[in-house]
Amino acid sequence: MTEEARAREALVATGRSLFTRGLTFGSTGNLSVRLSDGSWVMTPTNASLGALDPARLSRLDANGLHVSGDNPTKEAFLHVAMYRERPDARAVVHLHSTHSVAVSALADIDPEDVLPPITAYYVMRVGRLPLVPYFPPGDHGLADAVGKLASRHHAVLLANHGPVVAGTSLEAATYATEELEETAKLFLMLQGMAVRTLTPEQVAELRKRFG
Template identity: 85%
Template sequence: MSEETRARDALVETGRSLFGRGLTFGSTGNLSLRLGDGSWLMTPTNVSLGDLDPARLSKLDGDGRHVSGDKPTKESFLHIAMYRERPDAGAVVHLHSTHSVAVSALADIDPDDVLPPITAYYVMRVGRLPLVPYFPPGDPDLAGAVGKLASKHHAVLLANHGPVVAGSSLAAATYATEELEETARLFLLLQGRAVRTLTEDQVAELRKRFG
Protein backbone atom coordinates (compact mmCIF):
# COMPACT_ATOMS: atom_id res chain seq x y z
CA MET A 1 0.00 0.00 0.00
CA SER A 2 1.43 3.39 -1.00
CA GLU A 3 1.99 6.32 1.36
CA GLU A 4 -0.79 8.27 -0.34
CA THR A 5 -3.28 5.41 -0.08
CA ARG A 6 -2.54 5.04 3.63
CA ALA A 7 -2.91 8.81 4.08
CA ARG A 8 -6.25 8.86 2.31
CA ASP A 9 -7.56 6.02 4.46
CA ALA A 10 -6.31 7.73 7.63
CA LEU A 11 -8.13 10.98 6.77
CA VAL A 12 -11.37 9.10 6.13
CA GLU A 13 -11.08 7.10 9.35
CA THR A 14 -10.25 10.19 11.42
CA GLY A 15 -13.10 12.18 9.93
CA ARG A 16 -15.56 9.38 10.63
CA SER A 17 -14.34 9.10 14.23
CA LEU A 18 -14.57 12.85 14.91
CA PHE A 19 -18.04 13.06 13.39
CA GLY A 20 -19.28 9.96 15.16
CA ARG A 21 -18.25 11.34 18.55
CA GLY A 22 -19.93 14.69 17.97
CA LEU A 23 -16.73 16.71 17.66
CA THR A 24 -17.93 18.04 14.31
CA PHE A 25 -21.33 18.17 12.66
CA GLY A 26 -22.99 18.81 9.32
CA SER A 27 -20.31 19.75 6.79
CA THR A 28 -18.21 21.72 9.27
CA GLY A 29 -14.55 21.09 10.00
CA ASN A 30 -11.68 20.08 7.75
CA LEU A 31 -8.55 17.93 7.89
CA SER A 32 -5.30 17.85 5.97
CA LEU A 33 -2.17 15.75 5.81
CA ARG A 34 1.22 16.51 4.28
CA LEU A 35 2.70 13.85 2.00
CA GLY A 36 6.39 13.07 1.73
CA ASP A 37 6.78 14.99 -1.55
CA GLY A 38 5.48 18.21 0.04
CA SER A 39 1.99 18.00 -1.44
CA TRP A 40 -1.16 17.90 0.72
CA LEU A 41 -4.35 15.91 0.95
CA MET A 42 -7.35 17.87 2.27
CA THR A 43 -10.99 17.21 2.89
CA PRO A 44 -13.27 18.69 0.19
CA THR A 45 -15.57 21.65 0.64
CA ASN A 46 -19.16 21.13 1.77
CA VAL A 47 -18.67 17.46 2.69
CA SER A 48 -19.36 15.88 6.08
CA LEU A 49 -16.28 14.50 7.82
CA GLY A 50 -18.44 11.48 8.57
CA ASP A 51 -18.93 10.70 4.88
CA LEU A 52 -15.55 11.15 3.20
CA ASP A 53 -14.56 9.19 0.08
CA PRO A 54 -10.81 8.46 -0.09
CA ALA A 55 -10.84 8.71 -3.90
CA ARG A 56 -12.43 12.18 -3.84
CA LEU A 57 -10.16 13.86 -1.30
CA SER A 58 -8.57 17.06 -2.61
CA LYS A 59 -4.89 17.02 -3.49
CA LEU A 60 -2.84 20.22 -3.55
CA ASP A 61 0.74 20.59 -4.73
CA GLY A 62 3.49 22.16 -2.63
CA ASP A 63 2.47 25.62 -3.87
CA GLY A 64 -1.12 25.15 -2.75
CA ARG A 65 -2.56 24.57 -6.23
CA HIS A 66 -5.48 22.14 -6.53
CA VAL A 67 -4.28 19.28 -8.73
CA SER A 68 -6.83 16.48 -8.29
CA GLY A 69 -9.93 15.33 -6.45
CA ASP A 70 -12.91 17.43 -5.44
CA LYS A 71 -12.59 21.15 -4.73
CA PRO A 72 -10.75 21.59 -1.42
CA THR A 73 -12.21 23.09 1.71
CA LYS A 74 -12.71 26.84 1.41
CA GLU A 75 -10.55 27.09 4.55
CA SER A 76 -7.55 25.46 2.89
CA PHE A 77 -5.63 28.71 3.44
CA LEU A 78 -5.76 28.09 7.21
CA HIS A 79 -3.98 24.78 6.73
CA ILE A 80 -1.42 26.21 4.32
CA ALA A 81 -0.68 29.10 6.71
CA MET A 82 0.06 26.57 9.45
CA TYR A 83 2.27 24.39 7.24
CA ARG A 84 4.23 27.36 5.91
CA GLU A 85 5.13 28.49 9.42
CA ARG A 86 5.61 25.02 10.87
CA PRO A 87 7.84 22.88 8.63
CA ASP A 88 7.59 20.06 11.19
CA ALA A 89 3.80 19.83 10.82
CA GLY A 90 2.52 16.64 9.24
CA ALA A 91 -1.20 17.33 9.62
CA VAL A 92 -3.71 20.04 10.55
CA VAL A 93 -7.14 19.65 12.15
CA HIS A 94 -9.74 22.42 12.15
CA LEU A 95 -13.08 21.84 13.89
CA HIS A 96 -16.08 23.85 15.01
CA SER A 97 -16.27 21.76 18.18
CA THR A 98 -18.96 23.05 20.55
CA HIS A 99 -17.08 23.80 23.77
CA SER A 100 -14.07 25.31 22.02
CA VAL A 101 -16.34 27.60 20.00
CA ALA A 102 -18.22 28.54 23.17
CA VAL A 103 -14.98 29.58 24.87
CA SER A 104 -13.92 31.52 21.76
CA ALA A 105 -17.06 33.66 22.11
CA LEU A 106 -16.52 34.63 25.76
CA ALA A 107 -15.89 38.34 26.33
CA ASP A 108 -13.39 38.08 29.19
CA ILE A 109 -10.84 35.49 28.04
CA ASP A 110 -7.13 36.27 27.74
CA PRO A 111 -6.39 36.62 23.98
CA ASP A 112 -2.75 35.65 24.57
CA ASP A 113 -3.59 32.39 26.34
CA VAL A 114 -7.26 31.48 26.24
CA LEU A 115 -7.46 28.48 28.57
CA PRO A 116 -5.85 28.02 32.00
CA PRO A 117 -3.62 25.00 32.73
CA ILE A 118 -6.33 22.82 34.25
CA THR A 119 -4.61 19.51 33.47
CA ALA A 120 -1.10 18.29 32.70
CA TYR A 121 -2.19 16.80 29.39
CA TYR A 122 -3.52 20.14 28.19
CA VAL A 123 -0.13 21.73 28.87
CA MET A 124 1.66 18.82 27.19
CA ARG A 125 -0.50 18.57 24.08
CA VAL A 126 -1.70 22.14 23.52
CA GLY A 127 0.43 24.52 25.57
CA ARG A 128 -0.40 28.20 25.17
CA LEU A 129 -3.51 28.91 23.10
CA PRO A 130 -3.79 32.39 21.53
CA LEU A 131 -7.05 33.81 20.21
CA VAL A 132 -7.16 34.94 16.57
CA PRO A 133 -9.47 37.94 16.07
CA TYR A 134 -12.77 37.34 14.25
CA PHE A 135 -12.84 37.27 10.45
CA PRO A 136 -15.75 36.15 8.26
CA PRO A 137 -15.49 32.52 7.05
CA GLY A 138 -13.33 32.28 3.95
CA ASP A 139 -11.73 35.71 4.47
CA PRO A 140 -8.14 35.42 3.13
CA ASP A 141 -6.94 37.91 5.77
CA LEU A 142 -7.54 35.18 8.31
CA ALA A 143 -4.57 33.28 6.86
CA GLY A 144 -2.28 36.20 7.68
CA ALA A 145 -3.62 36.41 11.22
CA VAL A 146 -3.08 32.68 11.76
CA GLY A 147 0.35 32.82 10.13
CA LYS A 148 1.53 35.50 12.57
CA LEU A 149 0.93 33.12 15.47
CA ALA A 150 1.70 29.76 13.88
CA SER A 151 5.48 29.92 14.16
CA LYS A 152 5.23 30.05 17.96
CA HIS A 153 1.98 28.13 18.53
CA HIS A 154 0.89 24.84 16.98
CA ALA A 155 -2.69 25.47 18.16
CA VAL A 156 -4.77 28.64 17.83
CA LEU A 157 -8.41 29.43 18.54
CA LEU A 158 -10.36 31.46 15.99
CA ALA A 159 -12.77 33.89 17.66
CA ASN A 160 -16.41 32.78 17.29
CA HIS A 161 -15.24 29.98 15.02
CA GLY A 162 -13.10 27.15 16.44
CA PRO A 163 -9.60 25.66 16.83
CA VAL A 164 -6.88 25.10 14.24
CA VAL A 165 -4.27 22.60 15.41
CA ALA A 166 -1.10 21.33 13.73
CA GLY A 167 0.73 18.17 14.74
CA SER A 168 3.66 16.05 13.67
CA SER A 169 1.14 13.46 12.47
CA LEU A 170 -2.59 13.23 11.94
CA ALA A 171 -2.91 11.34 15.22
CA ALA A 172 -0.92 13.99 17.12
CA ALA A 173 -3.01 16.84 15.68
CA THR A 174 -6.22 14.96 16.48
CA TYR A 175 -5.21 14.14 20.05
CA ALA A 176 -4.27 17.77 20.70
CA THR A 177 -7.58 18.98 19.26
CA GLU A 178 -9.48 16.52 21.45
CA GLU A 179 -7.51 17.64 24.51
CA LEU A 180 -8.29 21.28 23.69
CA GLU A 181 -12.01 20.52 23.36
CA GLU A 182 -12.09 18.57 26.64
CA THR A 183 -10.25 21.37 28.46
CA ALA A 184 -12.71 23.91 27.04
CA ARG A 185 -15.54 21.74 28.35
CA LEU A 186 -13.93 21.57 31.80
CA PHE A 187 -13.32 25.32 31.77
CA LEU A 188 -17.01 25.97 31.11
CA LEU A 189 -18.10 23.44 33.74
CA LEU A 190 -15.92 25.16 36.34
CA GLN A 191 -17.16 28.68 35.65
CA GLY A 192 -18.15 30.36 38.92
CA ARG A 193 -16.18 27.90 41.05
CA ALA A 194 -12.85 28.34 42.83
CA VAL A 195 -10.40 26.45 40.60
CA ARG A 196 -7.00 24.99 41.50
CA THR A 197 -5.03 25.15 38.25
CA LEU A 198 -1.46 23.95 37.84
CA THR A 199 1.09 26.34 39.31
CA GLU A 200 3.65 28.21 37.21
CA ASP A 201 6.36 25.87 38.48
CA GLN A 202 4.31 22.79 37.60
CA VAL A 203 3.66 24.16 34.11
CA ALA A 204 7.34 25.01 33.63
CA GLU A 205 8.36 21.49 34.66
CA LEU A 206 5.93 19.95 32.16
CA ARG A 207 7.23 22.17 29.36
CA LYS A 208 10.81 21.33 30.26
CA ARG A 209 10.09 17.63 30.32
CA PHE A 210 7.75 17.31 27.34
CA GLY A 211 8.53 20.38 25.23
Protein backbone atom coordinates in the same frame (compact mmCIF):
# COMPACT_ATOMS: atom_id res chain seq x y z
CA MET B 1 -0.08 0.71 0.05
CA THR B 2 1.45 4.04 -1.01
CA GLU B 3 2.01 6.96 1.34
CA GLU B 4 -0.83 8.86 -0.30
CA ALA B 5 -3.22 5.91 -0.07
CA ARG B 6 -2.42 5.54 3.64
CA ALA B 7 -3.05 9.26 4.16
CA ARG B 8 -6.40 9.03 2.40
CA GLU B 9 -7.51 6.08 4.51
CA ALA B 10 -6.36 7.82 7.71
CA LEU B 11 -8.29 11.00 6.84
CA VAL B 12 -11.48 9.00 6.22
CA ALA B 13 -11.12 7.04 9.48
CA THR B 14 -10.31 10.16 11.52
CA GLY B 15 -13.18 12.14 10.02
CA ARG B 16 -15.63 9.34 10.77
CA SER B 17 -14.38 9.08 14.36
CA LEU B 18 -14.67 12.81 14.99
CA PHE B 19 -18.15 12.94 13.46
CA THR B 20 -19.60 9.96 15.30
CA ARG B 21 -18.35 11.33 18.62
CA GLY B 22 -19.99 14.70 18.04
CA LEU B 23 -16.77 16.70 17.66
CA THR B 24 -17.93 17.92 14.26
CA PHE B 25 -21.35 18.09 12.61
CA GLY B 26 -22.99 18.75 9.25
CA SER B 27 -20.31 19.70 6.74
CA THR B 28 -18.17 21.63 9.23
CA GLY B 29 -14.50 21.00 9.92
CA ASN B 30 -11.61 20.01 7.68
CA LEU B 31 -8.51 17.84 7.90
CA SER B 32 -5.30 17.54 5.90
CA VAL B 33 -2.12 15.47 5.76
CA ARG B 34 1.14 16.69 4.23
CA LEU B 35 3.05 14.08 2.23
CA SER B 36 6.82 13.69 2.11
CA ASP B 37 7.07 15.49 -1.27
CA GLY B 38 5.44 18.60 0.24
CA SER B 39 2.04 18.08 -1.41
CA TRP B 40 -0.99 17.34 0.69
CA VAL B 41 -4.36 15.62 0.78
CA MET B 42 -7.33 17.28 2.43
CA THR B 43 -11.07 17.02 2.90
CA PRO B 44 -13.22 18.61 0.18
CA THR B 45 -15.62 21.50 0.40
CA ASN B 46 -19.18 20.88 1.62
CA ALA B 47 -18.37 17.34 2.76
CA SER B 48 -19.35 15.67 6.02
CA LEU B 49 -16.34 14.32 7.88
CA GLY B 50 -18.53 11.34 8.73
CA ALA B 51 -18.97 10.25 5.10
CA LEU B 52 -15.70 10.93 3.27
CA ASP B 53 -14.75 9.04 0.10
CA PRO B 54 -10.97 8.44 -0.09
CA ALA B 55 -11.03 8.69 -3.89
CA ARG B 56 -12.67 12.13 -3.82
CA LEU B 57 -10.36 13.84 -1.30
CA SER B 58 -8.62 16.95 -2.60
CA ARG B 59 -4.96 16.78 -3.64
CA LEU B 60 -2.93 20.00 -3.49
CA ASP B 61 0.64 20.68 -4.50
CA ALA B 62 3.34 22.05 -2.20
CA ASN B 63 2.12 25.61 -2.89
CA GLY B 64 -1.46 24.78 -1.93
CA LEU B 65 -2.79 24.72 -5.51
CA HIS B 66 -5.57 22.23 -6.26
CA VAL B 67 -4.38 19.53 -8.66
CA SER B 68 -6.92 16.68 -8.39
CA GLY B 69 -9.99 15.37 -6.60
CA ASP B 70 -12.99 17.40 -5.47
CA ASN B 71 -12.54 21.09 -4.74
CA PRO B 72 -10.86 21.62 -1.37
CA THR B 73 -12.54 23.30 1.55
CA LYS B 74 -12.74 27.08 1.33
CA GLU B 75 -10.70 27.12 4.55
CA ALA B 76 -7.69 25.48 2.87
CA PHE B 77 -5.76 28.72 3.45
CA LEU B 78 -5.75 27.98 7.19
CA HIS B 79 -3.85 24.78 6.48
CA VAL B 80 -1.47 26.60 4.09
CA ALA B 81 -0.70 29.14 6.83
CA MET B 82 0.12 26.42 9.34
CA TYR B 83 2.25 24.35 6.96
CA ARG B 84 4.14 27.40 5.73
CA GLU B 85 5.19 28.42 9.24
CA ARG B 86 5.67 24.92 10.72
CA PRO B 87 8.06 22.78 8.66
CA ASP B 88 7.58 19.88 11.11
CA ALA B 89 3.79 19.80 10.65
CA ARG B 90 2.48 16.71 8.87
CA ALA B 91 -1.22 17.28 9.52
CA VAL B 92 -3.73 20.01 10.39
CA VAL B 93 -7.13 19.62 12.07
CA HIS B 94 -9.72 22.41 12.07
CA LEU B 95 -13.05 21.88 13.81
CA HIS B 96 -16.05 23.92 14.92
CA SER B 97 -16.25 21.83 18.10
CA THR B 98 -18.94 23.14 20.42
CA HIS B 99 -17.10 23.84 23.68
CA SER B 100 -14.05 25.35 21.98
CA VAL B 101 -16.28 27.68 19.97
CA ALA B 102 -18.18 28.61 23.14
CA VAL B 103 -14.94 29.58 24.89
CA SER B 104 -13.83 31.56 21.81
CA ALA B 105 -16.96 33.72 22.16
CA LEU B 106 -16.44 34.65 25.81
CA ALA B 107 -15.78 38.34 26.41
CA ASP B 108 -13.20 38.10 29.20
CA ILE B 109 -10.71 35.44 28.03
CA ASP B 110 -7.00 36.16 27.73
CA PRO B 111 -6.21 36.50 24.00
CA GLU B 112 -2.59 35.56 24.64
CA ASP B 113 -3.48 32.26 26.33
CA VAL B 114 -7.17 31.42 26.24
CA LEU B 115 -7.44 28.41 28.56
CA PRO B 116 -5.87 27.98 32.01
CA PRO B 117 -3.66 24.95 32.77
CA ILE B 118 -6.38 22.76 34.27
CA THR B 119 -4.66 19.45 33.47
CA ALA B 120 -1.15 18.25 32.73
CA TYR B 121 -2.23 16.74 29.41
CA TYR B 122 -3.55 20.07 28.19
CA VAL B 123 -0.16 21.66 28.89
CA MET B 124 1.64 18.73 27.21
CA ARG B 125 -0.53 18.47 24.09
CA VAL B 126 -1.68 22.05 23.51
CA GLY B 127 0.52 24.41 25.53
CA ARG B 128 -0.31 28.08 25.13
CA LEU B 129 -3.43 28.83 23.07
CA PRO B 130 -3.71 32.31 21.54
CA LEU B 131 -6.98 33.75 20.24
CA VAL B 132 -7.09 34.89 16.61
CA PRO B 133 -9.42 37.90 16.09
CA TYR B 134 -12.71 37.34 14.28
CA PHE B 135 -12.80 37.33 10.48
CA PRO B 136 -15.78 36.41 8.26
CA PRO B 137 -15.69 32.86 6.82
CA GLY B 138 -13.39 32.62 3.81
CA ASP B 139 -11.65 35.96 4.55
CA HIS B 140 -7.99 35.56 3.63
CA GLY B 141 -7.04 38.07 6.29
CA LEU B 142 -7.57 35.16 8.63
CA ALA B 143 -4.64 33.31 6.98
CA ASP B 144 -2.34 36.25 7.73
CA ALA B 145 -3.51 36.37 11.34
CA VAL B 146 -2.96 32.62 11.79
CA GLY B 147 0.40 32.78 10.04
CA LYS B 148 1.67 35.41 12.48
CA LEU B 149 1.09 33.01 15.37
CA ALA B 150 1.79 29.64 13.75
CA SER B 151 5.58 29.69 14.06
CA ARG B 152 5.26 29.96 17.86
CA HIS B 153 2.04 28.01 18.44
CA HIS B 154 0.91 24.73 16.90
CA ALA B 155 -2.65 25.37 18.13
CA VAL B 156 -4.70 28.56 17.82
CA LEU B 157 -8.34 29.37 18.55
CA LEU B 158 -10.28 31.44 16.01
CA ALA B 159 -12.70 33.85 17.66
CA ASN B 160 -16.35 32.77 17.27
CA HIS B 161 -15.17 29.97 14.97
CA GLY B 162 -13.03 27.13 16.40
CA PRO B 163 -9.56 25.63 16.78
CA VAL B 164 -6.84 25.06 14.18
CA VAL B 165 -4.22 22.55 15.31
CA ALA B 166 -1.08 21.29 13.56
CA GLY B 167 0.78 18.14 14.54
CA THR B 168 3.71 15.96 13.57
CA SER B 169 1.12 13.37 12.50
CA LEU B 170 -2.63 13.24 11.95
CA GLU B 171 -2.91 11.29 15.18
CA ALA B 172 -0.96 13.92 17.13
CA ALA B 173 -2.99 16.80 15.69
CA THR B 174 -6.24 14.97 16.45
CA TYR B 175 -5.27 14.12 20.03
CA ALA B 176 -4.29 17.74 20.68
CA THR B 177 -7.58 18.99 19.23
CA GLU B 178 -9.53 16.57 21.40
CA GLU B 179 -7.56 17.62 24.49
CA LEU B 180 -8.31 21.27 23.68
CA GLU B 181 -12.04 20.52 23.33
CA GLU B 182 -12.18 18.59 26.62
CA THR B 183 -10.31 21.36 28.43
CA ALA B 184 -12.73 23.93 27.00
CA LYS B 185 -15.58 21.78 28.32
CA LEU B 186 -13.98 21.62 31.77
CA PHE B 187 -13.36 25.36 31.73
CA LEU B 188 -17.04 26.05 31.04
CA MET B 189 -18.18 23.54 33.65
CA LEU B 190 -16.03 25.22 36.28
CA GLN B 191 -17.23 28.77 35.62
CA GLY B 192 -18.13 30.48 38.90
CA MET B 193 -16.27 27.94 41.03
CA ALA B 194 -12.97 28.25 42.87
CA VAL B 195 -10.55 26.34 40.63
CA ARG B 196 -7.16 24.89 41.53
CA THR B 197 -5.18 25.07 38.28
CA LEU B 198 -1.61 23.90 37.89
CA THR B 199 0.89 26.32 39.38
CA PRO B 200 3.41 28.19 37.20
CA GLU B 201 6.12 25.93 38.64
CA GLN B 202 4.17 22.80 37.71
CA VAL B 203 3.57 24.12 34.20
CA ALA B 204 7.26 24.99 33.78
CA GLU B 205 8.25 21.49 34.87
CA LEU B 206 5.89 19.93 32.32
CA ARG B 207 7.24 22.14 29.53
CA LYS B 208 10.80 21.32 30.52
CA ARG B 209 10.09 17.60 30.59
CA PHE B 210 7.80 17.25 27.57
CA GLY B 211 8.55 20.33 25.47
